């Protein structure tokens with residue numbers, strides 16, 4: 587489970603997050619929806635302990651990002667669209683390298699690779715060097731790397747950007763299977779169809795503020811809009827009228 591409590595983050599004069607509070611329970615894909623510059627990446631990077639909050643705090647699986655950053659990192663995996671693979675390493679070597687960060691022993695990593703192969707079909711990538719991978723192959727290792735330590739929370743930040751339909755579908759299927767194993771997936775995107783397909787609950791942010799937190803159904807009911815895109819614009823319009 588993830589809990590965000592009165593979280594604010596400023597970069598100098600830019601207030602990227604303003605007093606954001608919501609929580610997300612396990613066994614679901616929770617959507618984080620907002621236009622470019624809304625503050626999604628800032629929120630997720632703060633949650634991943636890569637950025638320090640200006641005010642407020644958050645917790646992952648009961649561990650506070652300020653007090654227990656090490657435990658937070660053990661409980662999350664992040665896929666953020668960046669690939670950053672070492673060209674000369676094979677997929678297997680990359681996964682061993684990352685497993686080592688979490689103090690996993692070699693047999694434990696091999697066992698985990700076997701499990702992940704069942705979900706991600708890693709055969710074509712395990713014994714080839716990353717320098718020879720296609721984008722879809724890279725994506726498989728990036729995802730496997732993010733969950734090598736079987737984290738309770740998986741964060742995806744605009745993770746389908748730049749993928750073709752096949753690679754995109756493979757990623758969405760994996761995300762669904764991760765949810766089925768009882769985990770929480772935080773799914774950040776500006777693509778409304780992905781939220782419609784994957785998420786029951788979501789948080790909508792714009793200009794650093796939380797506009798909505800609840801179920802997709804509730805959002806449509808409250809805005810009286812049957813489509814998420816219309817519901818989103820209705821929310822944003824309500825805010826600009828209030829100002």
Ligand SMILES: Nc1ncnc2c1ncn2[C@@H]1O[C@H](COP(=O)(O)OP(=O)(O)OP(=O)(O)O)[C@@H](O)[C@H]1O
Nearest residue numbers: 597600602620621622623624625626627628629776
């Ligand atoms: N390192 C930084 N220094 C200064 N301002 C920043 C920095 N990173 C982000 N910002 C600003 O903070 C705000 C929120 O940005 P953020 O990247 O969190 O939004 P986002 O919702 O992830 O957007 P996108 O969908 O475009 O990635 C924007 O106004 C952005 O310009």
